[in-house]
Amino acid sequence: xxxxxxxxxxxxxxxxxHVANAVRPQRSASKTIPFTLISGFLxxxxxxxxKSILEAPFAxxxxxxxxxxxxxxxxxxxxxxxxxxxxxxxNGCACCSLAAGLTNxxxxxxxxxxxxEAIIMEASGIAEPVGILHVALAxxxxxxxxxxxxxxxxxxxxxxxxxxxxxTIERQIKAADIVILNKADLVGPSGIEVAxxxxxxxxxxxxxxxCVYANISPQVLLGIELGLAxxxxxxxxxQEAPHSAFKTWTVTSERPFNDRRLCEFAGSLPVSTLRAKxxxxxxxxxxRWHLLQVVGRRWSLAPEDCDIVQEGPSEIVFIxxxxxxxxxAVTTRLRACEASLPPLNYGT
Amino acid sequence: MQREAAxxxxxxxxxxxxxxxxxxGRPHADAVAVKDGRILSVxxxxxxxxxxxxxxxxxxxxxxxxxxxxxFIDPHTHFSMSxxxxxxxxxxxxxxxxxxxxxxxxxxxxxxxxHLRALHEGMSDRDRPLFAWGFxxxxxxxQLDRDELDLISRERPVWIISYAPHFVxxxxxxxxxxxxTEDLSxxxxxxxxxxxxxxxxxxxxxxxxxxxxxxDDVMRPDxxxxxxxxxxxxxxxxxxxxxxxxxxxxTNFDKEWLEYKKVVRSEDFPLRMxxxxxxxxxxxxxxxxxxxxxxxxxxxxxxxxxxxxxKFINDGSYPAMSLRVKFPGYLDGxxxxxxxxxxxxxxxxxxxYWENRIQIHAHANGDETIDAVLDTxxxxxxxxxxxxxxxxxxxxxxxxxxxxxxxxxxxxAASVNNYFVHYRGQIHSNQGFGPDRSEATARLGxxxxxxxxxxxxxxxxxxxxxxxxxxAVWVAVNRxxxxxxxxxxxxxxxxxxxxxxxxTIDAAYVLGLDSELGSLEVxxxxxxxxxxxxxxxxxxxxxxxxxxxxxxxxxxxQPA
Numbered sequence: 001x002x003x004x005x006x007x008x009x010x011x012x013x014x015x016x017x018h019v020a021n022a023v024r025p026q027r028s029a030s031k032t033i034p035f036t037l038i039s040g041f042l043x044x045x046x047x048x049x050x051k052s053i054l055e056a057p058f059a060x061x062x063x064x065x066x067x068x069x070x071x072x073x074x075x076x077x078x079x080x081x082x083x084x085x086x087x088x089x090x091n092g093c094a095c096c097s098l099a100a101g102l103t104n105x106x107x108x109x110x111x112x113x114x115x116x117e118a119i120i121m122e123a124s125g126i127a128e129p130v131g132i133l134h135v136a137l138a139x140x141x142x143x144x145x146x147x148x149x150x151x152x153x154x155x156x157x158x159x160x161x162x163x164x165x166x167x168t169i170e171r172q173i174k175a176a177d178i179v180i181l182n183k184a185d186l187v188g189p190s191g192i193e194v195a196x197x198x199x200x201x202x203x204x205x206x207x208x209x210x211c212v213y214a215n216i217s218p219q220v221l222l223g224i225e226l227g228l229a230x231x232x233x234x235x236x237x238x239q240e241a242p243h244s245a246f247k248t249w250t251v252t253s254e255r256p257f258n259d260r261r262l263c264e265f266a267g268s269l270p271v272s273t274l275r276a277k278x279x280x281x282x283x284x285x286x287x288r289w290h291l292l293q294v295v296g297r298r299w300s301l302a303p304e305d306c307d308i309v310q311e312g313p314s315e316i317v318f319i320x321x322x323x324x325x326x327x328x329a330v331t332t333r334l335r336a337c338e339a340s341l342p343p344l345n346y347g348t
Numbered sequence: 349m350q351r352e353a354a355x356x357x358x359x360x361x362x363x364x365x366x367x368x369x370x371x372x373g374r375p376h377a378d379a380v381a382v383k384d385g386r387i388l389s390v391x392x393x394x395x396x397x398x399x400x401x402x403x404x405x406x407x408x409x410x411x412x413x414x415x416x417x418x419x420f421i422d423p424h425t426h427f428s429m430s431x432x433x434x435x436x437x438x439x440x441x442x443x444x445x446x447x448x449x450x451x452x453x454x455x456x457x458x459x460x461x462x463h464l465r466a467l468h469e470g471m472s473d474r475d476r477p478l479f480a481w482g483f484x485x486x487x488x489x490x491q492l493d494r495d496e497l498d499l500i501s502r503e504r505p506v507w508i509i510s511y512a513p514h515f516v517x518x519x520x521x522x523x524x525x526x527x528x529t530e531d532l533s534x535x536x537x538x539x540x541x542x543x544x545x546x547x548x549x550x551x552x553x554x555x556x557x558x559x560x561x562x563x564d565d566v567m568r569p570d571x572x573x574x575x576x577x578x579x580x581x582x583x584x585x586x587x588x589x590x591x592x593x594x595x596x597x598x599t600n601f602d603k604e605w606l607e608y609k610k611v612v613r614s615e616d617f618p619l620r621m622x623x624x625x626x627x628x629x630x631x632x633x634x635x636x637x638x639x640x641x642x643x644x645x646x647x648x649x650x651x652x653x654x655x656x657x658x659k660f661i662n663d664g665s666y667p668a669m670s671l672r673v674k675f676p677g678y679l680d681g682x683x684x685x686x687x688x689x690x691x692x693x694x695x696x697x698x699x700x701y702w703e704n705r706i707q708i709h710a711h712a713n714g715d716e717t718i719d720a721v722l723d724t725x726x727x728x729x730x731x732x733x734x735x736x737x738x739x740x741x742x743x744x745x746x747x748x749x750x751x752x753x754x755x756x757x758x759x760x761a762a763s764v765n766n767y768f769v770h771y772r773g774q775i776h777s778n779q780g781f782g783p784d785r786s787e788a789t790a791r792l793g794x795x796x797x798x799x800x801x802x803x804x805x806x807x808x809x810x811x812x813x814x815x816x817x818x819x820a821v822w823v824a825v826n827r828x829x830x831x832x833x834x835x836x837x838x839x840x841x842x843x844x845x846x847x848x849x850x851x852t853i854d855a856a857y858v859l860g861l862d863s864e865l866g867s868l869e870v871x872x873x874x875x876x877x878x879x880x881x882x883x884x885x886x887x888x889x890x891x892x893x894x895x896x897x898x899x900x901x902x903x904x905x906q907p908a
Contacts, residue, residue, distance in 0.1 A: 006440060007811070007812055009511055010812045012509075012513040013562075014429065014432050016563060016566075017429075017432035018599065020566045021429075021567070021599050084690045085688065104688075124684075124685075130552065133552050134552070134555065138559070144552055164778055260531070260533075263533050284531060298553070299535050300553055301533040
């Protein structure tokens with residue numbers, strides 16, 4: 001048997017059936033809560049990242065689901081209340097144990113009087129990330145905000161060439177929208193290049209960020225500050241990006257887009273672009289706003305059923321680490337998606 | 349059926365080639381007589397004469413060339429969570445257990461296509477979708493697509509999910525059912541070069557989209573009842589007459605109860621069922637009143653469907669590699685999940701049940717967890733000492749020899765999923781647990797040496813093993829790995845007698861039913877399993893292949 005295991009598929013089918021039975025009859029909620037999965041080997045720095053997410057000053061109430069409380073050493077001064085399954089922080093975040101199982105944990109959280117506004121989940125080192133995603137996303141309130149995989153720069157070569165670890169690390173990297181190459185300080189520039197090349201071999205489209213002590217701005221990583229409570233806030237918050245290396249830029253357009261071309265554009269952004277998000281008008285359905293979201297290589301385009309009809313141009317905010325030439329190229333390509341231009345050929 | 353019974357004489361005497369009683373005092377007989385669904389006498393027509401002289405009776409020779417055993421008991425299954433199985437077919441490249449025994453391996457594209465064609469032709473209702481799982485493009489000739497699946501049927505929707513759950517494939521009828529049109533803007537929806545949808549759904553968003561017909565099928569209003577009926581037939585074919593749902597109320601207590609009540613108590617349902625409520629679900633609804641509530645459920649019970657005991661989940665699963673182990677952890681240095689009741693609160697949560705003589709079933713897969721539930725048992729014993737409490741460790745997959753001895757000292761029992769020795773012992777030597785613990789999965793020999801009473805169970809269908817007690821027996825006595833030759837931890841093999849007890853009388857014991865079920869003795873309920881060969885005179889390597897005629901439930905024949 002190769003890396004895939006018959007149990008993965010079976011667990012998925014049983015898992016989503018369980019969600020369907022437990023949850024579905026009671027509601028048909030819209031997808032409003034972003035769900036982010038964080039995977040990575042033991043020792044990669046995943047826990048450090050989760051801790052920094054928990055302690056970050058988000059405006060939204062975030063729930064972080066972890067396998068083991070004990071592993072995350074949360075600053076005691078931040079803890080407001082602690083129960084057997086939840087630690088509530090003074091910043092409004094909560095750290096929840098997955099001991100009751102993914103479906104039960106999610107069902108309880110989503111049914112609580114004040115459900116979280118974003119959910120971040122730690123995947124166990126061994127689990128098949130795609131299987132977890134399908135079971136989690138069977139909860140209809142959730143939409144996929146991205147898969148982040150933390151990789152240990154010092155050990156990736158060893159892990160990816162060890163036949164016993166190879167398939168696990170490969171599926172973690174393949175599932176990732178953003179790969180965090182942690183412990184960059186331990187390997188130096190040439191070591192980082194080797195690690196990047198290895199990750200590229202596994203996933204040519206992965207967005208790779210290198211860092212030390214998993215120190216990446218959680219807001220940028222999660223795209224949460226790009227959250228469009230109202231379409232007009234995005235540009236100004238983007239400028240406050242706390243990680244100085246990241247660039248954000250906004251493209252506006254008065255003309256509606258051709259949806260097929262826009263999707264092709266969204267699926268082929270340069271790997272230096274981490275995220276993009278914005279409300280757009282489509283030539284196919286001009287009266288409605290559509291929400292375009294891109295994280296890594298993953299995109300979605302869905303009609304926005306808000307009652308308030310806002311006037312104004314389509315507006316897309318990008319964030320990433322591009323060169324100025326790349327920014328210009330992305331902008332030009334986006335303009336080429338405007339509906340009045342001749343269609344692209346399929347398959348290109 | 350009831351009318352017939354009323355017309356019939358009071359006593360039926362079943363003649364058999366041999367009756368194997370699992371009563372060590374009187375191990376064999378030629379006949380078993382049944383009155384009012386209970387055993388009147390076990391012996392021969394001659395020894396039964398004092399009864400037969402006094403009572404009207406008929407002689408039933410259906411089993412004259414067969415072997416009669418006590419009805420098999422699988423004391424740990426999850427029928428109400430198994431609805432996904434209904435109408436879900438398997439097309440994978442390796443043999444895999446399913447509701448009707450082993451699904452064969454389909455090793456080529458043509459084998460997949462002809463299997464799908466046969467499934468399609470075997471289904472009567474043309475609108476009913478054909479759902480299948482397990483397709484592997486790497487081994488079975490590349491990705492499927494809409495045009496190829498249209499060759500199976502243009503009318504019936506066809507839906508296939510891959511082995512690693514990354515792809516869904518559909519035909520044109522299923523694309524229509526999905527309402528997918530060519531302007532569909534979802535990441536990962538496959539297209540032919542001309543822009544037409546090709547029936548492939550590859551990325552997470554597209555697979556999510558394509559899952560909806562399957563979810564709709566799972567959600568059909570009568571689906572769970574239908575699944576329970578089907579599982580009843582599956583169990584009967586495996587010779588099972590009693591099984592226990594070991595997490596009753598997991599999804600919805602009231603809904604599950606109504607479904608079970610309706611299905612299990614209908615006359616044509618061939619199984620006796622035991623419902624063991626899940627403590628965390630009960631606690632959520634009843635808090636400190638939980639034990640009293642569970643006691644009150646006895647009033648709802650009857651002989652065919654009854655509540656019994658309470659179940660605590662204390663760690664993760666063996667095949668999902670989420671159980672908890674002691675040093676040296678997993679191969680990758682990690683470890684599994686603890687249960688939702690913190691271990692240091694477990695004794696307090698269990699005590700109300702302990703005190704009220706409600707039997708406790710403590711799920712523990714890994715050795716760290718087994719230590720925790722043994723510590724808990726020790727503290728219950730010091731708070732209020734009890735004999736014959738039958739505190740049962742459920743699964744008992746990865747254990748140490750000292751734990752068997754300690755379990756005996758504390759008076760507990762075990763219900764073991766030993767199928768994993770064969771199905772996963774070698775996989776987990778390399779993934780997760782490492783060789784020592786994987787080889788010694790399910791230490792039945794140690795339990796036997798220490799004198800712990802234990803049962804064998806399948807956990808069907810939360811894990812991928814067959815629902816088939818004779819396979820559990822085959823694994824227990826042979827411990828042959830998936831490669832078909834390696835014997836894993838030979839000293840943990842057990843003898844056939846002990847293994848057969850573990851699916852009959854000792855399985856009844858862990859469910860608190862051994863005074864009524866599990867052996868063929870006067871006064872017990874007349875549940876039998878009917879087989880074509882005597883397991884005690886069959887080569888132990890062929891035990892799982894013994895043909896099963898069917899069962900007898902409360903004296904009523906249930907041909908498979």
